[in-house]
Amino acid sequence: VVAARADEAGEADGLLGTNQSRTNAFRTALGAVAEGRSRTMAASLVDGEPVLELTQYITRRNGDPAGYLIGRIDNERLVALLDDPNVDYLVTTFLISQEDVVFGPTLAEGALVPSRSLGAVRALSGQTGIARYRLETGEEILGYYAQLPGSTLALVSQARLEDVTQRAFDFYNARSFVLAAGFVALGAVLVAALLLLNNSLTPPLNRLRMASLALAQGNFNYEISDHQRGDEIGALANSFVLMRDQVQTLVQSLEERLAARARDIGATQQISQFAAAQRDLQSLLENVVTLLVERFPNLYHAQIFLIDSEGKNAILQASTGEVGNQLLARGHRLAVGSVSIVGQAAAQKRPMTARDVGASQLHQKQRFLQETRAEMAIPLLFGERVIGILDVQSKQKDAFVQEEIYVLQTVANQIAVAIQTARLYEESVQRLAQIENTNRQATLQAWETYMQDQQKDGLSSSVGLVSNEDLSTLRRAALTNRQAVVGELTERETLPIAVPIQIGGAVLGAVEWEIPAKDFNENKLELAKELANRLAIGLENARLFQESQRAAERERMVNSIAARLASQTNISEILQTAVREVGQALRTPQVSIRLHGGKYTANGSNGSHKIPGEKTEIGE
Numbered sequence: 001v002v003a004a005r006a007d008e009a010g011e012a013d014g015l016l017g018t019n020q021s022r023t024n025a026f027r028t029a030l031g032a033v034a035e036g037r038s039r040t041m042a043a044s045l046v047d048g049e050p051v052l053e054l055t056q057y058i059t060r061r062n063g064d065p066a067g068y069l070i071g072r073i074d075n076e077r078l079v080a081l082l083d084d085p086n087v088d089y090l091v092t093t094f095l096i097s098q099e100d101v102v103f104g105p106t107l108a109e110g111a112l113v114p115s116r117s118l119g120a121v122r123a124l125s126g127q128t129g130i131a132r133y134r135l136e137t138g139e140e141i142l143g144y145y146a147q148l149p150g151s152t153l154a155l156v157s158q159a160r161l162e163d164v165t166q167r168a169f170d171f172y173n174a175r176s177f178v179l180a181a182g183f184v185a186l187g188a189v190l191v192a193a194l195l196l197l198n199n200s201l202t203p204p205l206n207r208l209r210m211a212s213l214a215l216a217q218g219n220f221n222y223e224i225s226d227h228q229r230g231d232e233i234g235a236l237a238n239s240f241v242l243m244r245d246q247v248q249t250l251v252q253s254l255e256e257r258l259a260a261r262a263r264d265i266g267a268t269q270q271i272s273q274f275a276a277a278q279r280d281l282q283s284l285l286e287n288v289v290t291l292l293v294e295r296f297p298n299l300y301h302a303q304i305f306l307i308d309s310e311g312k313n314a315i316l317q318a319s320t321g322e323v324g325n326q327l328l329a330r331g332h333r334l335a336v337g338s339v340s341i342v343g344q345a346a347a348q349k350r351p352m353t354a355r356d357v358g359a360s361q362l363h364q365k366q367r368f369l370q371e372t373r374a375e376m377a378i379p380l381l382f383g384e385r386v387i388g389i390l391d392v393q394s395k396q397k398d399a400f401v402q403e404e405i406y407v408l409q410t411v412a413n414q415i416a417v418a419i420q421t422a423r424l425y426e427e428s429v430q431r432l433a434q435i436e437n438t439n440r441q442a443t444l445q446a447w448e449t450y451m452q453d454q455q456k457d458g459l460s461s462s463v464g465l466v467s468n469e470d471l472s473t474l475r476r477a478a479l480t481n482r483q484a485v486v487g488e489l490t491e492r493e494t495l496p497i498a499v500p501i502q503i504g505g506a507v508l509g510a511v512e513w514e515i516p517a518k519d520f521n522e523n524k525l526e527l528a529k530e531l532a533n534r535l536a537i538g539l540e541n542a543r544l545f546q547e548s549q550r551a552a553e554r555e556r557m558v559n560s561i562a563a564r565l566a567s568q569t570n571i572s573e574i575l576q577t578a579v580r581e582v583g584q585a586l587r588t589p590q591v592s593i594r595l596h597g598g599k600y601t602a603n604g605s606n607g608s609h610k611i612p613g614e615k616t617e618i619g620e
Contacts, residue, residue, distance in 0.1 A: 020070070024099065028152070029055035029068050039273045041151035043097035050101045052153075054269075056276050069276070091254070093157040093261075095148075096120050119145035123154030130255060132161060142251070144258045149266050157258045165247060264407045267295035271411050275418035279425045285318035288415055292392065293320050296408075298399045301369060303327070304380075304415070305334070305342055305389040312336055314346050314389050323368040340364045342389045345377035349386055351405065352377050355398045374399040378409055380416035387419060436505055443506040446543065474498035475510040482507055484529055495520045499532040503540045511535060557585050 020026045024044035032040035038057040043050060056069040094104030100116055118133035123145035130144050143158040271291050278284040289302040303324060305314035316332040319325070334340050337347035341362050345352040353376045354360035363375055372393045380388035390412045394400070400408075477485040478498035487496035494514040501508045511532045515524055561581040568574045575593055583591040 020068075025053040025055050025070050026068060029057060029070070033057050039277070041148075041153060041269070043095070043099065043101040043103070043153060050103050052095070052103060054272065054276070056273075071276070090163060091157055091159045093155070093258070095153050095155055096124070097154075098124055098152050117141065117143065117156070117158065119143035119156045119158060120154055123147045123156055124152070130251070144255055146258070146262050148262065148269070151269070155258070155262050155265070157254070159254075164250065261403070264296075264404065267291075268407055268410055268414075270295065272414040275414050276421075278418065279422055281419065281422040281426060282317070284418055284422055288418075289318045289320050289324075292411070296392075296404070298394050298396060298404075299392050300371065300395050301393040303391050305346075305391065306419075307336065307346065307386055307388055311386075314342050317388075326368055334364075336386075341375050341377040342391055345379050345389055346386050349379050349381065349384075351379070351409065353400055353405070355400065369393060371395050373397045376400050376405070376408070378412040380412055380419065382416050382420045387416060390415060440505040443504050443508075443540075446547070447506075447508055475512055478510045479507055484525060484532075486525070489517055490514070493517050497525065497528055499528050501532055501536045501539070503536045508536065508539065561585065 025042040028040055028042035032038070032055070040055050042053050042055065044053070052073045054071045054073065056071075058066045058069055060066045092104065094102050096102050096116065117135055119131060119141075122129070122131065124147065126147050128146040130142070132140065132142055134140055140161045141158050142161045142164050143156060145154060145156045147154050271288060274291065275284060275288060278287065285304045289304055292302040293299050301320055301323065303319035304317055306317045307314055313333045313335055316327055319327050319332075334342045337343055339362060341352045341354055341360075341364070344362055352362065353374075354363040355374050357363040357365070357372055357375055360375075363372075366372070372395070374394045374397055376392055378390045378392075379386045380390060390408070392408065474485050474487050474496055475498050478500045482500055482502065484497060484499045487498075489495060492514070493516065495517050496512065496514050498510045498512045500510050511528070513528060561578070564577050564581060565574055568577055575595075579591045579593055583589070
């Protein structure tokens with residue numbers, strides 16, 4: 001993760017000393033902020049390897065820009081989402097950016113090389129669909145393309161048209177081989193008859209040829225009327241219809257899988273972006289479980305457990321629906337290592353799945369969740385430490401396929417980082433509040449000491465005619481509420497106002513005014529607040545200056561006395577000099593210095609001390 005500062009010149013320096021201002025991620029983030037978006041995704045090449053980076057615009061508490069948070073997505077997780085081992089013909093799926101940065105699984109032998117094909121160009125322009133086109137190599141392709149929401153990346157899945165159609169023709173050939181062989185055998189015998197029947201056979205064969213061309217172009221609705229014939233041409237037409245239906249089913253299945261993959265990636269991105277931006281821990285957990293149920297159709301319940309400080313129990317912190325509220329109200333918890341999906345996931349630090357809860361020995365049947373048929377628990381790991389468990393449940397058996405497990409694992413990793421970030425943020429807020437409180441108490445103590453030195457209970461200054469009763473009431477209100485207070489209209493057609501004088505949250509006093517009602521407006525009130533703030537700064541600076549002067553005077557006096565004592569070599573003279581100088585410094589008429597010989601003992605009863613032996617007393 002790289003954090004970078006933002007300034008007016010548009011430059012950014014990585015906190016580890018690396019200039020990030022020319023990276024694609026930072027420039028993309030600048031463009032997104034200019035368009036009003038705080039989060040975006042960028043792709044680039046780093047040391048020759050494609051890198052996918054998420055960026056989050058960060059502001060300070062007062063709204064000023066602070067910088068950008070840039071995080072890199074694990075390529076292995078991303079590539080796993082793009083690789084589909086269940087297709088029995090070669091399909092190449094990849095992500096491509098506007099800068100031609102490509103993300104995809106390692107190319108198998110004979111696979112299509114990812115490129116800026118027609119599908120990629122259309123997806124990058126915001127289109128979604130299926131098209132038939134040729135690559136630069138001349139190969140004819142059937143491709144599905146779509147743009148990922150909220151990013152400049154395009155998802156493209158391509159397969160050779162001949163592979164797709166060959167898969168369908170294999171089915172066709174298996175059923176029509178005998179019929180085709182019969183036609184070949186009869187061909188020699190019936191040549192003359194076919195020549196005679198040319199006019200009756202050619203039209204249906206031409207129609208089948210046109211249907212084949214339409215199929216090659218992706219048209220599955222071309223009408224074939226000859227399948228109702230009772231002869232061999234009708235049988236051939238029926239076989240062709242079956243083949244076409246199978247091809248259409250295969251294409252639709254591919255489209256559905258790709259659409260589901262795009263949906264899962266989009267849902268993962270949305271959840272990750274929300275988690276990265278959320279700082280309140282409880283709000284983060286509640287919203288994440290809600291998003292999981294909303295974005296993943298096969299999930300009907302999701303919940304997050306957090307491990308307690310002792311690491312012994314997983315305590316439920318967020319759960320969806322009315323059932324979740326009931327579980328939270330009960331204080332639902334499971335022991336780490338207990339006979340449960342959650343307990344074992346926490347103990348073994350790996351995902352645990354019950355594809356059929358009826359046959360699982362780990363699943364704990366919950367009377368509030370009677371519809372659960374499959375359950376999966378994924379540990380939330382921060383480093384090697386388990387900080388929580390993501391538990392999801394489905395109404396369908398075998399609901400969690402490998403692709404979805406990868407997606408949910410990615411979501412769990414993002415949640416773990418977000419939880420730790422939220423905890424650190426809460427700790428920093430608490431520490432900041434403690435520091436502010438300490439500074440406030442120190443300021444109040446310093447002013448209390450100053451007042452004691454001045455031998456006064458308070459300091460005040462006034463000008464003009466002052467109504468003590470009205471203004472003292474306002475002053476008390478301003479001191480209590482720590483904000484400006486406007487009083488009622490007086491008989492003099494004036495409005496009294498009182499503004500607290502504050503330094504670092506410590507209230508030192510209040511400034512009081514009476515302003516003619518006709519001249520009073522919001523600008524006057526803001527001016528009064530600003531003047532009170534400037535007055536507070538001036539008073540604090542003056543106090544600090546006087547304190548530094550007193551400290552300097554004390555240091556000068558101590559150094560002067562030390563110098564005089566150091567110049568003496570006779571003990572009697574040293575004592576006399578010390579008595580005289582200390583008396584002058586402290587302005588006291590009586591100073592006594594005693595030197596005692598012998599051992600020092602204390603009776604411990606009333607704090608007095610008894611010292612046997614000789615003693616000498618010198619005073620003045």
